[in-house]
Amino acid sequence: MPFDGLALAAISRELATLLSGGRVVQVYENEAREIVTVVRRGKKKYDLLWSAHPQWARVHLTTHEPGTNESLSFFCTMLRRYLVGGRVVRLTQPNFERVLRFEVATHDDVGRPVTCTLVGEFMGRHANIILLDENATIIDARKRYTRDVSRYREVLPGLPYLAPPVTKENILSLDEEAFIDLLMQLPVETPVAGALQEKIDGLSTVTAREVVFRAGLALDARLEQCGAYEFSRLWTAARSLFEAVARGDSTPTLLLAEDGTPLDFAPDDLSHIGAARRIASNMNQIVNRYHAYMREKAQFEALRRELRRALKTERKRVEKKIRILSEIAGAEGEAAEARRRGELILMNLHRITKGQTRVTVEDIEHGHNVEIPLKPHLSPAANAQAYFKAYGKLKEKVTRARAALHDLREQQTYLEETETDLEMAVTLRDLEEIREELAAQGLATKKTARTRTKEEPQPLVLCSTDGFRILVGKNHRQNDYVTFKIGRENDVWLHARGVPGAHVLIAADGREVSPAAIEEAAALAAYYSRGRNETRVPVDYTLRKYVKKPKGARPGFVIYTNEKTITVAPSGPGTPLQEK
Template sequence: MLYLDGVSISKVKDELKSCLQSKRVGKIFQNSTLSLSLHFGKTSLFFSCSPSLPICYINEDREENFLEENSNFLMILRKYLINAALTDIEQLGFDRILKFHFSKLNELGEMKDYFLYFEIMGKYSNIILTDSENKIISLLKKFSLEENSLRVLFPEAEYVQPVVEEKINPLEIKKNIFEEYLKENKISQKIEGLGKRTVEFIHSYEDLKKILNDNISPKIYFKDDVPVFAAVLNIEPKNWDSVKEYKSFSEMVNTYIKMCSLSNSYTLLKGKLISAVEKEKKKTLKITANIEKDIVTMSDHEKYKNLGDILASVLYSVKRGDKSVKAYDFYENKEIVIPLDPLLNPQGNLNKIYKKSSKMKRGLEISRERLVSFKQRISYLESVLAFIEKSSDLKGLKNIEDELTEEKILKVKGKSQKNKNKKKENDNYGTMIIDEKTIYFGRNNKENDFLTFKFAKRDDIWFHVKDIPGSHFIVKKEDFSQEESFIEKVALCAAFYSKAVAGDKVVVEYTEKKNLNKPKGAPLGFVTYNTAKTITVIVPKKLEL
């Protein structure tokens, strides 16, 4: 949890102001429908209006652009703010609203002022550009009356703050009034900018003054090495076992976002990949269901062959124009009536039935082959979803994006994929150390394929969870140990990097690479084998080698 109440934002504002004041905007990019970045030389100020993490901070990493074309809002921002100087940053009281002041010379040589409001309000978070008279020029998100009945924002209207309950500015409250609110347990209800967690650390008027006057104190708190709470005030979560301090809010946020895989680019790309794969999987499942129906229908081909045999036995009695003929079914030992086409002669009717039987038989063979292929496709797509979930950084997702583009699940965006630089061989797989031995594993199906069929030698040992999508693991022959503890460690890694859920009991198979085969036309990462040893392990929550 990244904790930002009004008091926290006041300290963030001071930090941003000291870093950016008087600098000019050089470039503006809109990274998604909910985010944008202002570039002051090499310094990037990133804004996100994502409901899960509305925030602005100095971003260390370049955010990816996921918009197919520039939005109207971006074009307007560039028109008014490119080459504008940031003259001030203020907070509206202790509300979660920051107001960025910009000045710029227009075409007539006149100095014009503009304001950029950043409202940090959950799903209603927004970025609003106004002129010096607070008349709205444009805004990132437009809400209808149904979505937000309290306030309607649109170009040419005057910007007004959201309607909130009137509270006392914490810098102005008198000690006796504060103590009265403290007794009534109404501090957060009556005093502006104090979040619930902050209030838990205020037991006196002096505590309030200390929190207001303390320097910014960015910290991330951990429980079992997992970040559970990040704040800039001297407050802490209820359950933690370690803490790390940072020099600045921006350093803390960049670290926290990387640790929690919350970066805008990461989150957007992950969602995009999952959506594309789920869509392809749904389409493939539909095709598979239709093929299975066809197989049921075409399994009756023997019935039509038998019908042809029966008709052949009475063909001498059939004449052109007959609509049916009675015959004895010597397969079922009963009398039947065979429908005929009166426009065909006797031999034509017989050929029609035999042709239908042959066509259904050929169709059955083709459908069974297609069913195998599409089931392999479903398995492949499920493995891609598993790899997406396991990818903890943007680079891993980008590699999966490349794979899906090559597989034509995603459309090629921008320049042709052929123009991309070839990856170095050691970028084609992940590595880890087990008992001082280097173990190799695939982080996506493309890497699985490369690792197993190009990198591994005949006698190297291959590990994989049985019947569950996941990473291929390769142990070089000279590094493989028959000791059960070593085999178990590799198996635990294979289980961890699979679709299996922590706590599940799974079977991991291992065999020499020479026992593996890749069927012609099989999807990336697909292998077959006839012999393998097994070991059963419990999928770990985290790897501790």
């Protein structure tokens, strides 16, 4: 949901209660270039996040702890200079505009008391964060721009601050007649929700549709379908929603899908949207949770695209070398021909004289005559030696090419397995583990030491219907961890036969593993493999003690013996498996 004026009103009310009178103790920038002002009030410390992102502009308290940005922007240094040490005087929102004013009482360079104001304008691509002095003069801004960018105003240090233009009405300052007149200024074919959003300050598409729903109208109703009764219902529904948010009587709600994925949020319940779950909480917590998920989702998709590109580039390089070396490796016949020519020259030295450019001799072994090119400046014996030398070079070339092809085909298999791991990744952590593995081989950009993942891998942990713990590695690092760090010699190890996929382990814990548990684990091994879209997949299983990792083998590579094979339909987590 867009961060609308109603959501900001609920947040502003909560912030005023929590932060007024507190002291600004720090200002920093996170990796996303968002500003965080740290306010201490009493024994509690609050991190207030400000974002001018064109898509995710917002302000709210955050519990997320991203790494700080090592190279601070000039704007952040100015915020530190003017705000740190100051006391929060008030937080205000003009009407229901997407603007928050954060006033801080502090002292100037000569010790005089002054009030600085941090203004957050959360208006999509026009979003900005601006620092003002006590005379409403701009000290600095997150986004500076001139009239070349905006004909309405310039945002530059030293210029007077001009607030964004107000083009909509505050519903709390209207009576019912004025409200109806305002809507009727629009063409009669305008959807009611669109009319509300266009004329009333503070509404986004989703909250405008909620007003329409609460008024008892169809969500796609148009103005021409409304009479006095419908307009009165709209007035009552809209006014009551805004008044509830302004008083703090609303119920901020987060809507979740069945799998717990956040769908939407609003400062009051969105009764017109069906959702598997609804969570009521304070507005700051809801917005923080929603955007933490959206942030991780965006990071997940960006990192997956980056790794896909890296793997695709490397795979094309490897495939090109395989094609070239395959041609060289196929030159064994050419080498044999060079040797045979040298032998035939030696057998016919008495028939060849220096200066000849070619000679035709009988190849008794193959039963036909052979014409052999000669170098006229060489003696017959020297011509034979030249062919033997060419044979040696070609033979060595073929041998080297075949050895390189073996390594390249192993690399090709590894890249295919990693691509499968990439598609099986569920969390950002899964992708970061893959990136670290690729970075160690020079195939991806390394993370800095400050942000490198140091924790143990986190494989998927499930429980079979009869109580056996099942572990699933979703990448090479997790596979090695599951098989060789967690696995015990009498645990059951599984892997989809002949295709890249996960190492799956059934922890025996001193019991005999049941056929049902093996079948369920095999279904998981099939699902977390390249064969997941097949109807039936063969899966090998054996005891962990029969799984070995050759010395110097690449990550995730193992050999195993004493296996049995079961054919199953791929099945992911869920009934009858329950995630722990």
